[in-house]
Amino acid sequence: MALLDVTNLTTRFHTRDGVVHAVEDVSFSVEKGQTLGIVGESGSGKSVTCYSLLGLIPKPPGRIHAGQALFDGIDLLSQSEKQLRSVRGKRISMIFQDPMTSLNPYLKIVDQLIEPLALHENIRGAEARQRAIEALAEVGIPKPESRVDSYPHEFSGGMRQRVMIAMALITRPELLIADEPTTALDVTVQKQVLDLIKQRQRDLGSAVVLITHDLAVVSETCDHVNVMYAGRIVESAPAAKLFQNPRHAYTRALLQSIPANQKKGEALYTIEGLPPSLTQPPSGCSFRPRNTLGDASRCLTEHSPALAEVAPGHFVQNCPGCLA
Template structure:
């Protein structure tokens, strides 16, 4: 039985300019100890998918229209706020993209690190502070006993991200969601943060959902990959299979756009055009206007279903996007 089983999740935003179809009919599972990568361009629905699971979508304008997300026999999408509060931050934690906006600038790191311990484990005072200092030491922050009484602005970007990791892991969650945790960091710090997440995962046995637009990161971190485009999963497969045999034109376009994959001296490949406006989603294949690798003339006029093309390898069954 999977740790998390998401079925047919649909999330939309009801705005003055119409309904934005952010996530449409998304299904996936996460096994214990597994690392699942969710990749795609900005606006593809990656973050909204995970925010929906934790009840972090502002309602209104957001609304979860359908689906279920079973976590240890509890449907997260139908759980009460009290039920979610007991799970969120304890059994499921999240590392957000920008630690400067996620950490409270008016509170010392000590108060922010010990808060989940007080809420979920009734641990306060010196025992909580000792655990918080230990958490900072485990993520590689020097002089943790002194630095824990600092404010977020007194840390560098990489150190703030380490604080976020310590905060997410301090309750030893079963599932960790990482929402592009390395986007704002330079390459050296990025590698340190990725190694840190992987090390803590190995020691704690935590399952990880890794949201990113960086295929190089998922190739290093993940066991299984979901590729999202226009609010839907267009391809899903084990990592090695996906990189060895990408099927959908969008996945092949993403792989082709990796700078390291370009012949030296040749212009960098870019996917032409822009993702569709999801307040007016296309009736058929959403990638058809940008499809230069497959055969756009063969793209379906209705939304292609996600089908098993080879064993364990699923892709939207669109003849134009599967054409090579």
């Protein structure tokens, strides 16, 4: 049985400008020890999908309209806030995008590290401090005995991200959600952070959901990949299959956008246009106006294409124009 099994998740935001269809009918599962990558452009619904599972979307204007998210048999979407707090930060942890805004600038690192221990394991005092020091050492921060008393602004961007990883893993969660964990980091630090997440995953046996827009990162770290566009999954496959044989026009466009895939001297490929407004989602294929690698004239116009299995474990939206 999957550790996390999400079925038909639908999340919308009710705003003055209309209803934003942020996530529509999204289904996926994560096995124990597996790394699932969720990729797509900004605004495709990646983060909202995971925030919905943990009850972190603002209500109002956010509202979960439908779906089920079974985590070890518990439906996260039907839990009260009190019930969710017993899971969030203990059995499921999250690394947020920007550690500078996620860490409290007024509190020492030690106070922020021991908070989940006090809340979930009733560990305080000298024992909690020692756990905090060990957590910093495990993520490679030098001189953790003294650095644990530092403030966030005294760390570099890469070191702050390591602190976030230490904080997320200090309770040894079964599932770790990493939301763009390498944003704004240089390539060397980016690799260090990803290697660190992989190493701690192996040590703890945790499952990982990696949210990113970077397919190069996904190719090196993930076992399975969900490609999202306009709030829906357009392609889902084991990572090796997806990179060897991408089927949807959007997936092919993302892969072609990777600079390393361009021939020297050629202009970089970019996906034309912008994603559709999710306050007025298109009635047919949402990628139709930007589809230059398939056949836009054959894209569906009356209804949204459903996912179809085109190979074992490989699902793609069944739109003739995007599959062309």
